[in-house]
Structures are given as C-alpha cells and as structure tokens.
Amino acid sequence: xxxxxxxxxxxxxxxxxxxxxxxxxxxxxxxxxxxxxxxxxxxxxxxxxxxxxxxxxxxxxxxxxxxxxxxxxxxxxxxxxxxxxxxxxxxxxxxxxxxxxxxxxxxxxxxxxxxxxxxxxxxxxxxxxxxxxxxxxxxxxxxxxxxxxxxxxxxxxxxxxxxxxxxxxxxxxxxxxxxxxxxxxxxxxxxxxxxxxxxxxxxxxxxxxxxxxxxxxxxxxxxxxxxxxxxxxxxxxxxxxxxxxxxxxxxxxxxxxxxxxxxxxxxxxxxxxxxxxxxxxxxxxxxxxxxxxxxxxxxxxxxxxxxxxxxxxxxxxxxxxxxxxxxxxx
Numbered sequence: 001x002x003x004x005x006x007x008x009x010x011x012x013x014x015x016x017x018x019x020x021x022x023x024x025x026x027x028x029x030x031x032x033x034x035x036x037x038x039x040x041x042x043x044x045x046x047x048x049x050x051x052x053x054x055x056x057x058x059x060x061x062x063x064x065x066x067x068x069x070x071x072x073x074x075x076x077x078x079x080x081x082x083x084x085x086x087x088x089x090x091x092x093x094x095x096x097x098x099x100x101x102x103x104x105x106x107x108x109x110x111x112x113x114x115x116x117x118x119x120x121x122x123x124x125x126x127x128x129x130x131x132x133x134x135x136x137x138x139x140x141x142x143x144x145x146x147x148x149x150x151x152x153x154x155x156x157x158x159x160x161x162x163x164x165x166x167x168x169x170x171x172x173x174x175x176x177x178x179x180x181x182x183x184x185x186x187x188x189x190x191x192x193x194x195x196x197x198x199x200x201x202x203x204x205x206x207x208x209x210x211x212x213x214x215x216x217x218x219x220x221x222x223x224x225x226x227x228x229x230x231x232x233x234x235x236x237x238x239x240x241x242x243x244x245x246x247x248x249x250x251x252x253x254x255x256x257x258x259x260x261x262x263x264x265x266x267x268x269x270x271x272x273x274x275x276x277x278x279x280x281x282x283x284x285x286x287x288x289x290x291x292x293x294x295x296x297x298x299x300x301x302x303x304x305x306x307x308x309x310x311x312x313x314x315x316x317x318x319x320x321x322x323x324x325x326x327x328x329x330x
Contacts, residue, residue, distance in 0.1 A: 005122035005168035027170025033140030058108035064127035089119035176288035232329030263308035
C-alpha cells in the first residue's frame, strides 16, 4: 500500500506499523529504505528475510537529529563530530563504536554501527514521530532484493515487495545513490563507500586526510553496499569508453538487438532494436537518474546494458563505484 508521505495521517500509520514490528518503505534523499525499529531484533530480522540479505551484513541506522549519535554510539572522535555537524541531515553515514545492548541485530553482530541522519522531509517526519513514540532509530537498508538495483521511487519499492508493504511516497529521490560511508572507528577517517559527498568535502569538513585501507592495520568493519558485486539489474552491465561503444555498435550493425546503451557521447546505431539513452554530463544529475535508468532498461527487456565509463574524477566517484559493482555481478 502506497500512501502520500506528506500527509500527517500517513506518518501516523507508518509509526503504528513500526511500533507493531512491521516494515516500512521509507523515502530518503539517497534511495528508498526498508525500515524497521533498530532496537527490535525480530523486526530487523524481517528486513534481512524480506531482502534475502545475509544477517551478518550490517544495516545503517537512521536517526532524527545529530544528537541521536549518543543513543547508539560511544567514544565519538572529534573528526566524526565535525562531519556530523557539517553534513547532517544529509547523505553521509558514519561508522562508529556501538554502545552495548543497542541495535545489535542491525549491526550484524559487530561492535560498530553505521549511523545517518537523512534530510528528506518525509524521513524526518517519520523519525521525529518515532522518537516521540519511543523508537530511537530506524534500521533502513535500500528497499530492494539484496544485491539488486536500489529504488528511487515509491513504485520501485512496491514492485519489489508487493502491496502488503506500507510505502510512503516522497517523490523521486534527489540524490539517487546511497550515502557516502566514512569509517570513524580507527582513529582516522577512512572512506568505505563513495557517494554524493566527495572526498574533498569530507577532508575539508573534518580537517583530516582520508586514509586508505592499506594505511591502517585494523580490518575494515563490514558496511552496507561494499561487496564487490552489488546494485545489479537483471541485464548484464558492461562498462566501455565511448570509442569502444561505437566500435561495438558498428560491428553489430543492423543485427544488434536486446541491447541498451547509456552514454554521454553521441553514438550511432543502425539497429532499431538498440535502446539509446543519454547519460547526463553533470555528475549529480547522472547519480540522480542512474538507478531509475537501469530499472527502465530492465523493464524494456534488454539483455545487455552497455554504459560509457564515467570520468575518473572525485565528483563522479559515487556513480563509478555503483557501475563497477553492477558490472561485477555479471
């Protein structure tokens, strides 16, 4: 059931469902999440079951305001506090030491927890109403089957899980890819997943250089969306530069079929059975459209999706990361 997320009655219905241990399709500025009370282990288990997600693959916990850090984390370093002050509410997740006895199932059994304060007005309304009802935070991974394309519209969520799931419609997601994840558990910031907030922005806000995984001896904590293969449509994704794309289209000529091409370059095909769609030149616009474009190609029944490799720049890093992982699922 899809409800208008701007209506107070819809927020009330969502909170009732969450208090009853049910799941909720929740819009955020990044992607739609599949939400449950982060401290209700049975409800969190329903998220893992619905998604087909391994129970040791942790979920991000969403809080209404930066002060929510204190409920779920301890020993928060100064650079993490600076990042929360700079980017919350917004598309940034911080991995922090988890307080004992909270969000254990959501954290996948780890002694760390991923926390985020989303900026979407519907998510904010739900989280604030939940806090007033005694729910401190919502575990909310992307509302899709594990490893598949993330949803950026309410109908995407309904298509994944059917009419039995309550979904709040908050419109198309403004960011379109998942949050930037920064590990804050090892004394220095480490980028675990790129997103709309760039490396340069993180470093400027916290006053420290982002460290690489190789520089720090402790292993990375497990985090959402960091598996080698992820974000994959049903069709096989292949990344190529513009010249290789045009060469492949020329070789196949009029016989090309069941192929979608998503590129910034202007390309030509002699086949009416090739689906051509232009990728935006702007990284933010490309991120916002990415998952919806992949879902649209699947809906058109193509078998192959050929995508022009994004530029190797910081602004494009989040899009590049999602596409590399999607291609690795082949």
